[in-house]
Amino acid sequence: MSSTQFSTEIQTTISPHSQEPYTTRIYPSITELDATIAKVAAAQKQWAKVSLDQRIQIATKFVEIFTSLASSPSSPLFTELTMQMGRPIAQTKSEINGFLDRAKYMIAIAKSSLQDIPIVEQDTGKDKPGFKRFIRRTPLGVVLVIAPWNFPYLTSINSVLPALISGNTVLLKPSPQTPLTAERFAAALIEAGVPEDVIQVVHLTPELTQHAVEDKRVDFVSFTGSVVGGKKVEEAAVRANGFKGVALELGGKDPAYVRSDADLDYTAAELVDGAFFNSGQSCCAVERIYVHESIYEPFVEKYVDIVKKYKLGDPTDTSTNLGPVVSLAAAERIRKQVDDAVNKGAKRLIKEGEFKEEKMWVGTTYVAPQVLIDVDHSMDLMTEETFGPVIGIQKVSSDDEAIKLMNDSPYGLTASVWTAAEHNPASEAAFMNIVDQVETGTVFLNRCDFLDPALAWTGVKDSGRGISLSKFGYDQLTRAKSVHMKIKTA
Template sequence: MSQTQTTIIPHSQKPYTTRVYPTTEEIDKVIQNAVAAQRSWSRVPLEERISIGRKFMEEFKKMSDELPMELSLQMGRPVSQGAGEIRGFLDRADYLLNIAASSLADVSLKDTDKPGFRRYIKRTPLGVILVIAPWNYPYLVSINAVLPAIVAGNAVLLKPSPQTPVTAERFALALTRAGVPENIIQVLHMSPELTNHVIQNPSVDFVSFTGSVQGGRSVAKAAAHAAGFTGVALELGGKDPAYVRPDADLDYTVAELVDGAFFNSGQSCCAIERIYVHQSIYEPFVEKFVALTKTYRLGDPTLPETNLGPVVSLASAERIRKQVDQAVAAGAKSLIAESHFPQAKIGSTYVAPQVLVDVNHSMEVMMEETFGPVVGIQKVSSDEEALELMNDSPYGLTASIWTDAERNPESEAAFLRFVDDLATGTVFLNRCDYLDPALAWCGVKNSGRGVSLSKFGYDQLTREKSVHMKIKTS
C-alpha cells in the first residue's frame, strides 16, 4: 500500500492537497535518470545555461499572480505578504545569474607560470544534488541552492516540505518550460525514511538542507552512513539577538524590530527573538514596542487586511504557548494581554504576538529557538554586557546592532568591535531579518555549516579541478 502525505491548511485545519510517496525502486530510477542527464547537461555551454536561467525567470513571473494565495493556504502567511517572497525569489535569481560567469570561471595562474608551463583551476559540477527545502519561505530559500546548482551543471532532486508541496512543483515547472531537461530537476515528495534512502545513495553527491537543528542532525547522520563521502550543507535555526544602543533612533528602531520579530509570525530562522536594550532608553523602547505590536491584525491569512497569520500547525502553536508559560512561571512578565487578540484561542493555530520583559538566560525563551511571534526584551548597562549576552547562545546565525553610526563616528567604531567579536554568520547595522544575495549566508554553532548565496554559494556546489600543463618538453 502506497504511503501518502496530506497538507493541512493552517488556519482552517482542512486538507489542502495530498501527494503519494514513490517506492524505493522508483526513487532509485529517478536518481539513475538524474545521473545520466547530468552528464549531458554539464556539457551544455555555461552561457546557454545562464540564458535558460533568464527564461526561467520569465516563466516564473507568468505564475506570480497565483502564488500568494497558494502560499497562504499551504503555510499560513497573509496573502498580502506573498508578493514579497516572489519579488525576493526573482531578485536572488537575477543576482545569481549575473555572477554565474565570473563565479564559475577558470582560475588562471598565468602570472606565476614558469616558462613552458600552463596551469589553471577549473570549477566542475558535483553531480547530483539533493535540496531539502523548508516550508516557511519555500521559494525564497530553495532558489539559493537549486538555481546555482543547475547553472553550475548539476542535476537537482528537490524535496519540498510536506507543508508546501506545490511550491517545488511550480519551481520545477518553470525550469522545464524554460528549457531545463526534465531529469535535471525532479521533485520528490518523501518521508524521512525515503529521504535517508536518497542521501545514502552512492550516486547522490551533495545534500543542501534548510530546517531545524534536529532535522540537520538527521541529515548529517544519514550522510555519515552513506557509501561515499557525501557532502552536506546545513542551514539551521537561530535565536537572533538585537542590541539597541543609547543613541539609536527609537521610532525607526522599534518599527524595524517589531517587523523583524513578528513578520511571518516569527517563523524565520533569522527572526529577532531576543532584544537587549541599553538601560538609558529601556522604558521608552519597551513602551513604543508594545504599542506598535498591539496594532497588528491577527486573523484569516486569505483576507487582505490581515498582517499576522496563524502559525503553521497546532503542535507548533502549543509548543510556543508552552515556552511563554514557562517563562512567565519563572518570573517573566507578559505585556500583551490575551484579550487584546481574541482570535488567539488555545486549540487553534492563532498565536498572539507576545512581548516578555524581566527575562534572563535561565529561561528557554531566551536560549532556545521559539519560531513564533514571541520576543524577550532584556535591559543591559553597557556594550560589554550586551555582547556577552548576545554570544551566550547555542546559535549563531545573525545579530543586529542599532546605533547612530551616521552622525557619531564612535558609534560606528563600536559597531565594528561587535562585528569582530560576535559569533554569528551575519552582523547587521540598523536592519535585520534580511538576506542580501551578494553576501554569504552562513551560520556558526548550532546554526549550521556551509554557505549559500554570493560567489561562495557557487563554490559550495562545485569542485576544483587543477590542470597542470607542461607545454615545452625539450
C-alpha cells in the first residue's frame, strides 16, 4: 500500500504512523478545475489594483491570525500535521515557527523589493535632464504553487505569500499526503482579508495537475518536489506554449565536510540533527559526510554515540524524536539502498535490531537510523537521494579531495563546512576557497539544514532552478516594466 491512494474521484491520505486512512478529498472534474482557474484569473485583475500597502496590511493580519492559531492550547494544527506526514509532534512546532518567521521577513522587505526603481546618472545622481525613467515591478498573473508533503507549511509560504503581496492570485495545490495544511493556510489568508477567489486550494490528480500547468491562464508555476516531478512540470509548461515561467526546487544529496580543526563535540551533534531531523526527509538534509582523516575515528565514534540515543517510535509521543518515514514504499527503498551499500563493502555501525523495540521491522514505515562507513561513490548511498534516516561517512585527506567528492553529484542544493574559521584566518580563507569551488546553491559554515529567508533559496544541476525568498524571490514573482518619460521643458 502506498502512502496516498488515488482513484478517479477520491484522494485518501494514509497516515504513516497507523497506515490507516486519515482524511479524504474529492477531486474536481476538468470542467470544475477550469472554472476555478477562470475565477482566479478574473480575480487577479482586481487584486492587482489593491495598493501594495493594503496587501501588506492584509499579510500582517494573516500572521497575527496564524500566530493565534498556533498558540491556542486547543489548536489541532500540530496533531493533524503529525498524523498526515509522520513527523514527531515535539518537532512540529519548529515548522510553524519557521513558517511565521519567513512570512514576517517577506512582509518586512516587500515595500523595498516591489517599489519603483528610479534611473539616475552616476555623475549627477539624477535622471537625464528632460526625462523621467523608472522600472516598475508588476505581477505575473495567476501563480500555481505545487507544494510537497515533507514541510508543507515551510515550502508553501516561500511562494504563496510573496505572490499575493506582489499582486498575483494563487492556486495552491498541496501534496495528497498533507491536504489540510493548504486549507489551514488559505483559511487564515481569507480571514485576514484576502478575497476568496484570490487564493484557491485545489486537490488534483497528476493528470489534473498537468492540465492546470498547461492552462494558458496560469502564468507561473512554483514546484517543490522530486526531479521526476519537476521534469513533468517543465514538459507540461512547454506544451502550454507562450514561454510560461517555472521555478523548480527539487532533490538534494547535500554534503558536509568536517575539516581537521572542527569542534568535534559541536559538529557531531549538529550533523546528527542535520541528517536525522524529520527522519531525514528534508530537502536540505545532510545525506553524506566527508571527514578529514586526522579526526575521522573520533568523529565517527561521537556521531554514533549520539545516534544511539535517538528514540524511534510513535510520533504522537512527545518523547519521540524519530518517527516513521512517509510510506511503506519509501521505507523499502531506503532499506534497499542500505543493503546495496553493504553488499558493496559498506559497514553498518548501528547493529540490526538495536531499535527493534520501537517497531523496526521490515513491512512497517519505521526505519531505524543507520550510520555507514567504508563507503564510496560507487554506492547509490553516496550519490543518489536517500530521504531517510541514513548517513554515509567517508574519510578524506585534503580540502581538494573533499571538494571533488562534494561536487561529484547530480544535485546541488546546499553544502556545509565545519571548521574553526572564526578563530583562524587561515581556516576562514580555506572556507572561502571551498565556497568559490563547491557547486551548490547555499554554502553553510558550522551549521546545516536551515533556510534563512534573507538569503536566496536556489539550487543548481538537478536540484532545480529559480529562486524563492529574499528580494530575489519577489523578482521571480513579478516582471519588470520599464517606464520611459520624455518631459517637455519650458
